[in-house]
Amino acid sequence: MNHTFNNILFLLAAGILMAGCIDANYEEPVAGRTEDQLLSNVIAAQSELSIFNELLDSEGLLPLLVSRQTQDQRAVFAPTDAAIEAFMSENGFESADDIEGLENVLAYHIAEPNIMQSDLNRTNYNFIQTNADQDIFVNRSGGLVRFNNQTVNIQRSESGNGTVHLIDEVLLPRSNTMAAYLDENPELSIFKQVVELLGLNSQLSANFRTIFIPDNQAFADLLAALGAGSLEELVEMVGEDALEEIVRYHIVNDLVYSANVSNSQTLTPQFTGEVMPMISVDGENVLLTYGEGHASATLVSVNDDIFQTGFVHTIDKVMLPVLEDE
Structure with missing residues (x-):
């Protein structure tokens, strides 16, 4: 009993001593706080x-x-x-x-x-x-x-x-949009129709996009090659899902422009198929090769105007992805 009483007295004394050491102005430091200048x-x-x-x-x-x-x-x-x-x-x-x-x-x-x-x-x-x-x-x-x-x-x-x-320069937010660019360029109107038909308009306002847009003549050549008389007939022939795969084969989730292209650079589009497009630089010409053995090529009209979300380049062929054998 005496030992227990002595232990209690010791604990009380220790508590009083520790309480006397507490700084009444003590503040917990703010994590990550700095004294550096604002x-x-x-x-x-x-x-x-x-x-x-x-x-x-x-x-x-x-x-x-x-x-x-x-x-x-x-x-x-x-x-x-x-x-x-x-x-x-x-x-x-x-x-x-x-x-x-x-x-x-x-x-x-x-x-x-x-x-x-x-x-x-x-x-x-x-x-x-x-x-x-x-x-x-x-x-x-x-x-x-x-x-x-x-x-x-x-x-x-x-x-x-x-x-x-x-x-040493003033930076300006980019005001030009891909959607406005399509509106202002009638030679790209068929691609615009396809994007609207497939409900892919959001791709024009998503960050980090490079879109290789076939011009109207490229679509006319595709329709002639497939024996389709119109865009509607093309949809009936291949179906909307296949057409969307073709469009996504032209969209790269990256920034591609003259400052960062190199010969034999492989691009990874949203739909890759079995053969991904490859950049080929031939003198002043920039080409995309695609298809079996990269045997097909389309000329790229490089446009280094930077849009709010990325870059748009025009090409003279509709690139058809190589599909896996079913």
Whole structure:
């Protein structure tokens, strides 16, 4: 009994002693919290970014750069004063108010999450998510990193609770869409009809698409070869499922354009069949070879205009996939 009583007294004394050691002002540290400068302060400290800083403030975007104190949250690709002044002059703008969708243009320079230059140098790094709800496509040409197929030099990078990259160009969200491109080019009207018939319109607005579109003459040649008098007859002959496979043989879930094509490069379309198309570069001509033994070829009219979601190129034949024997 005495031993039990002594043990209780010892525990009570120990508890009192520990309570006396508790710091009344103790706060649990916030996980990931950093003492690094807020990005807004980093930008304000750069004399070359005074215009960019003023525009962020005027458009109410500074809260994006001051609301977080955790590490590695955002990156800013900040055009220098010289870059903004050159952009204004080239476009005949007298003031920033002349820039259509200024807030969205500025938000296009704010990326999430944080991106460092080492990320951009990785060959498999293909896009940057921005606060403008549109990605920046990253590609490489001649050893240079390009944004949206545009050469952009990062003059230097400054660190805070994220990264500020000082760049020498103004980045613009892409406004042109694949659907509008089809509307504006009557020689591609049959492909447009096929897409609408099959309910594949969403492919025109899905990110990271390259579409090789056969022109109307290519479809006319196909109809003649199959003995079909119209698109409707073609559907009756092959069926909608087979026609969709043909269309998906022309859609690649990747970005393909002159800066990143190489001879004998194999493409992986949405429907591959047994033989995937292959790029063949012959002098200034770019061809796609396909069919048994890649014996067939179609000439590619390369279009390096970048759309909101990718690239569109025109070809002069409808490529028919090689199907497995049933």
